Amino acid sequence: MILVSPPAYRSHPSPFESGLRSDGKRMTPQRKKVLSLFEEIGSGIHLSAEEVHSKLTISGEKVSLATIYRTLRLLVKMTFLNELDLSEGGNRFELLSHDxxxxxxxxxxxxxxxxxxxxxxxxxxxxxxxxxxxxxxxxxxxxxxxxxxxxxxx
Missing domain, CATH: 3.30.1490.190 (Ferric-uptake regulator, C-terminal dimerisarion domain)
Incomplete structure (x- = not known):
């Protein structure tokens, strides 16, 4: 008897993935990791690009700091993150909260x-x-x- 696995059903794309597609971009593993980090820590936490890079590196992810910067700018542009321009301490990013x-x-x-x-x-x-x-x-x-x-x- 041959067992056949059921077809893999793909869940609906996330709003981020849909937004990327409509803009002609694709969901990369690095983009997904950065957004996932902010979703895990929740709103109200403010991280610099260097802190995002450090947290991802500590968890074993391989992503360059340049990619982090590009991804953070993209997430701000797509209104998933809010950017705080702190002249004294660089920029910080937080998950945008609709609440x-x-x-x-x-x-x-x-x-x-x-x-x-x-x-x-x-x-x-x-x-x-x-x-x-x-x-x-x-x-x-x-x-x-x-x-x-x-x-x-x-």
Whole structure:
């Protein structure tokens, strides 16, 4: 008797894979690994490209830092990640959260520690400013630069 395995059914492509295809690009193992890392750690965690590279390398993945940078830019462009431009500590990336689109960041200018917070007053000020200038508010984000307790005690 010959046993025949059932046909392998492919699940529906992810939104990322569909977006890549519609843009004429393909899902590479490296792209999948970077996005998977952010999905595993969840929203609210802010990583630099070097930290992404380090985490993937430690877990045994082989991916170049240049590929990490290109993939992070692509994921930001496709609105899967949010990029924080921190003049003091380079750029950090976080998984885009639809649950908390209007959140803000408290950033230590020495060590780069980043904490998130929400504040309706900031959102309302953004709405008022947008209305005053005839803009349509899409999102509100405030970066507050400060010293964390550890750095301020040094």
């Amino acid at each position: 908390h689109p209007d959140h803000h960041h408290l950033i230590c200018i020495r060590c780069g520690r980043t904490e998130e917070f929400e504040n309706n007053n900031v959102i309302n000020a953004g709405k008022a400013a947008a209305k005053n200038f005839g803009f349509k508010l899409l999102e509100s984000s405030l970066n507050v630069r400060a010293l964390c307790p550890k750095c301020s005690n040094k």
